[in-house]
Amino acid sequence: MYGNGYIENDGKPVNSLTVNEDPIKLAAFEARIAAGDKIEPQDWMPAEYKKQLIRMMEQHAHSEIIGALPEGTWITRAPGFRRKLALMAKVQDEIGHGQLLYSAAETLGKSREQMTNDLINGKSKYSNVFNYPAKTWADSAVIAWLIDAGAIVNQLANSKGSYGPYCRALERICAEESFHLKYGHDNVVFLATGTPVQRAMVQDALNRWWEPIMHFFGPSDKESIHTETLMRWKVKMGSNDDMRNMFLDMYVPKIWDLGLTLPDPNLHKNEETGRWEYTEPNWEVFKQVINGNGPCNKERLAVRRKAEENGRWVRKALMKPEEKYVNPLA
Amino acid sequence: MEFTDKHVQGLKDLLYKMADDLLILGHRNSEWTGLGPILEEDIAFSSMAQDKVGQSLAIYEILNQLGESDPDTVAFTRNANQFHCSKLVELPIGEYDFSLVRHFFYDHADAIRFEMLATTVVEPLQMVAKKFKGEIKYHTMHADVWMKQLAEGSDESKMRIQNAINETFALALGMFEPSDFEAELQEAGIFDGEFVLREKWLNKVVPLLESFGYSVPDATTTIPEFGGRKGQHTEYLQPLLDEMTEVFAIDPGADW
Amino acid sequence: MKIVSLDPRVTRSNIDENTQEGVLHEKEHFQTYEVFEQKKRGTHHIHAGSVHAPSADLALVFAKEQYSRRGQCVNLWVVKTADIAATDYDDADIFETTSSKLYREPDAYKVMDRINAFKERQKSN
Numbered sequence: 001m002y003g004n005g006y007i008e009n010d011g012k013p014v015n016s017l018t019v020n021e022d023p024i025k026l027a028a029f030e031a032r033i034a035a036g037d038k039i040e041p042q043d044w045m046p047a048e049y050k051k052q053l054i055r056m057m058e059q060h061a062h063s064e065i066i067g068a069l070p071e072g073t074w075i076t077r078a079p080g081f082r083r084k085l086a087l088m089a090k091v092q093d094e095i096g097h098g099q100l101l102y103s104a105a106e107t108l109g110k111s112r113e114q115m116t117n118d119l120i121n122g123k124s125k126y127s128n129v130f131n132y133p134a135k136t137w138a139d140s141a142v143i144a145w146l147i148d149a150g151a152i153v154n155q156l157a158n159s160k161g162s163y164g165p166y167c168r169a170l171e172r173i174c175a176e177e178s179f180h181l182k183y184g185h186d187n188v189v190f191l192a193t194g195t196p197v198q199r200a201m202v203q204d205a206l207n208r209w210w211e212p213i214m215h216f217f218g219p220s221d222k223e224s225i226h227t228e229t230l231m232r233w234k235v236k237m238g239s240n241d242d243m244r245n246m247f248l249d250m251y252v253p254k255i256w257d258l259g260l261t262l263p264d265p266n267l268h269k270n271e272e273t274g275r276w277e278y279t280e281p282n283w284e285v286f287k288q289v290i291n292g293n294g295p296c297n298k299e300r301l302a303v304r305r306k307a308e309e310n311g312r313w314v315r316k317a318l319m320k321p322e323e324k325y326v327n328p329l330a
Numbered sequence: 331m332e333f334t335d336k337h338v339q340g341l342k343d344l345l346y347k348m349a350d351d352l353l354i355l356g357h358r359n360s361e362w363t364g365l366g367p368i369l370e371e372d373i374a375f376s377s378m379a380q381d382k383v384g385q386s387l388a389i390y391e392i393l394n395q396l397g398e399s400d401p402d403t404v405a406f407t408r409n410a411n412q413f414h415c416s417k418l419v420e421l422p423i424g425e426y427d428f429s430l431v432r433h434f435f436y437d438h439a440d441a442i443r444f445e446m447l448a449t450t451v452v453e454p455l456q457m458v459a460k461k462f463k464g465e466i467k468y469h470t471m472h473a474d475v476w477m478k479q480l481a482e483g484s485d486e487s488k489m490r491i492q493n494a495i496n497e498t499f500a501l502a503l504g505m506f507e508p509s510d511f512e513a514e515l516q517e518a519g520i521f522d523g524e525f526v527l528r529e530k531w532l533n534k535v536v537p538l539l540e541s542f543g544y545s546v547p548d549a550t551t552t553i554p555e556f557g558g559r560k561g562q563h564t565e566y567l568q569p570l571l572d573e574m575t576e577v578f579a580i581d582p583g584a585d586w
Numbered sequence: 587m588k589i590v591s592l593d594p595r596v597t598r599s600n601i602d603e604n605t606q607e608g609v610l611h612e613k614e615h616f617q618t619y620e621v622f623e624q625k626k627r628g629t630h631h632i633h634a635g636s637v638h639a640p641s642a643d644l645a646l647v648f649a650k651e652q653y654s655r656r657g658q659c660v661n662l663w664v665v666k667t668a669d670i671a672a673t674d675y676d677d678a679d680i681f682e683t684t685s686s687k688l689y690r691e692p693d694a695y696k697v698m699d700r701i702n703a704f705k706e707r708q709k710s711n
Contacts, residue, residue: 040675072364075364075595077576078577080406091364092372092373094364095364095372096373099369099637103635305607306601307367314367314426317487329620329672373655374652479644
């Protein structure tokens, strides 16, 4: 579950970082991408391409692993067999996605251990949305439906990107996400069409999650930094606003269809432009949360630290330091 | 042969204890999902937890056909003293050593129980036993590989598993607490009984663990932790149930 | 301060909110094995991805759930990534086939024209 998020670039425009690259190799690399061909791990690639891809795949992987926590909040309390089994399978899938994405990132030479350390040290980021608490059962339904829906919009676009291993991982992931989306929708529909208590529960969850969902696709194009090169390299596959618009177009009508409301009186589709208009979410809050000050940042990382620590004796017992580590091939 | 009331009672008792064991252990093991020691193992352990809950559902469905309430009601509205699970399955997950050893002990018993039930005269149970054969085979395969690897791993891992074996053995023997219907179940061809199961289990797990280099407490002198099958549980079951049913209990009549 | 979480599992784990533990050492996640999956008998094993595992036995146990928990599979192979030899993408031109190798292709053998011409000649004789 990963949104368009923040492939930030330490504030520097990417273009300036290609100046040291061999122009002939760079041209061949760009021509390959322009032709719709994929880049494989062993290919020559600009250092900046590699860096941005590792960052993106890593953020994506972390988002899966951390994303398992808000929904996991309800794993022991899912009501009834149908939900209990499905939620277990869904949280499991997120871990599976994390595994696939870490492997894809490892093909470029960053080890799982390094990535995990950067996560728990707060050095690398994950989708902001997972720093919010899942207060009620209905939160887990809203996450499963709408966060996964947002992630699918982003992931389907990214699966047409240029890096072979990432595309392959995303192909598998997207197939599984369609189960998540169906499950989440089913779950929200049951609550929205259920008893007054259930309905109030899901409306409340929706109210609380709306801003994080709007944040999920990253800052407005007006505010986000240079991305042309990343778009040309097919690292970034769509603008944040385009992705957000696509999501709104697909899901707002479905939400309204259930008689649920969204906490933005200005939200509407401009029929002339075909684009959705809305109150700009508070990007200050977004930055605050990214920088560690969200409601759950601290807990999320502490939980990961503890989980790694608890598993250490198992791994230590089995590891073979004398063996050579090789990057996964593909 | 025509079933008497006692046969049906015995069958229900058997089904309840199987289903309750599976549900409670599946629930416990699902607590590891997202928090396991290795991503790949996290996935594997979660699958097995799902399998257990799924198997419990299949057995509650048989009970439903026998006139008991529907599976959701049975699983999500009873109190601890109405549960027939063994004490082994209700304990908290502890550290991974305990969870693995419990998994090893339980799944071997489960595999043998289902194997014995593959020839039961109760047709839906026979079908369930056959349906889940593959799932259970994977569970024991997983457990065996882990026991073996941790025996060969570090001094710490071997010691941890050994300690967990020592501490869990009496609880594991508690799985085979005889019911009040052993004779009826046997005579009707429903199930050969807990004693037979226990012997088969000991013949399987003891040599296996010894072959990995562990020692196993003496079953003849260990006092099994009985009571679970009769609704006498540890202090851990009721809080588990309170947690599991928290959302369901908001409105048990609602469709969730 | 111990974390009191909305997630009862987390609360039970007794986690100090300022914990600094959990930092991994290199190779703590072992090596990788590449996984090949056969969907049904008679078909090829196809590369599915990789798993981190300390041994082939555990790699198989892990691969089964990571790659085959949905859908069909009848057989799995795992092999240490380190044991795979591969060609270099820079050498992909070795696979390019030239027009002078047309003799390997069925299309290079078109005899109907010749047969028809022969038949025509036979008729006119």
